[in-house]
Amino acid sequence: MDIPADVGFDTHSDGDVLCHALLDALAGAIADGDLGTHYREDDLDAEDAVSLGFVEEFAQYLADRGYIVGNVDGFITLGTVRLRPHIEAVRENLAKALRMDLAEVSVKARSIDGIGPEGEGTACGAWVSVLGYRAAD
Ligand SMILES: Nc1ccn([C@@H]2O[C@H](COP(=O)(O)O)[C@@H](O)[C@H]2O)c(=O)n1
Numbered sequence: 093m094d095i096p097a098d099v100g101f102d103t104h105s106d107g108d109v110l111c112h113a114l115l116d117a118l119a120g121a122i123a124d125g126d127l128g129t130h131y132r133e134d135d136l137d138a139e140d141a142v143s144l145g146f147v148e149e150f151a152q153y154l155a156d157r158g159y160i161v162g163n164v165d166g167f168i169t170l171g172t173v174r175l176r177p178h179i180e181a182v183r184e185n186l187a188k189a190l191r192m193d194l195a196e197v198s199v200k201a202r203s204i205d206g207i208g209p210e211g212e213g214t215a216c217g218a219w220v221s222v223l224g225y226r227a228a229d
């Protein structure tokens with residue numbers, strides 16, 4: 093999805109910070125590296141990649157290893173773009189990519205009162221907590 097903004101920043105992929113934080117959290121939950129170890133910055137295929145596709149792929153990676161994601165809670169800090177009108181669509185996209193129910197996927201945003209690079213929109217922060225289970229053998 094596209095959300096128009098007056099200011100931004102450059103990244104190797106599509107710069108979807110929420111998906112990147114989610115991937116870091118999912119990889120961390122199983123002590124299996126992080127976003128960069130699974131999707132390397134020097135991988136030409138990852139250039140301009142759609143990060144939601146990484147999420148879909150990693151959900152399968154977890155399922156193949158017997159893990160179940162119980163719920164996901166995301167938090168974005170950005171002061172220059174109102175995200176609330178887009179939050180439901182973001183949740184739906186993540187739930188679909190993770191093959192989870194919408195009720196198990198939360199996304200929140202705060203403006204941090206326009207302070208610092210995230211407040212000014214030259215950066216965007218994202219944190220994700222995940223609750224996962226190991227399926228019984
Ligand atoms: N980029 C953002 C930041 C916040 N919101 C919503 O506004 C509410 C108030 O947040 P503050 O950080 O400005 O106090 C918050 O509960 C968010 O729902 C937003 O839509 N987009």
Ligand SMILES: C[C@@]1(CO)OP(=O)(O)OP(=O)(O)OC[C@H]1O
Pocket residue numbers: 103104105106107108112127128131132133134138139140141
């Ligand atoms: C996702 C990757 C790969 O396209 O690129 P970026 O969008 O730059 O993201 P970053 O968090 O800097 O590092 C991970 C990279 O490997």
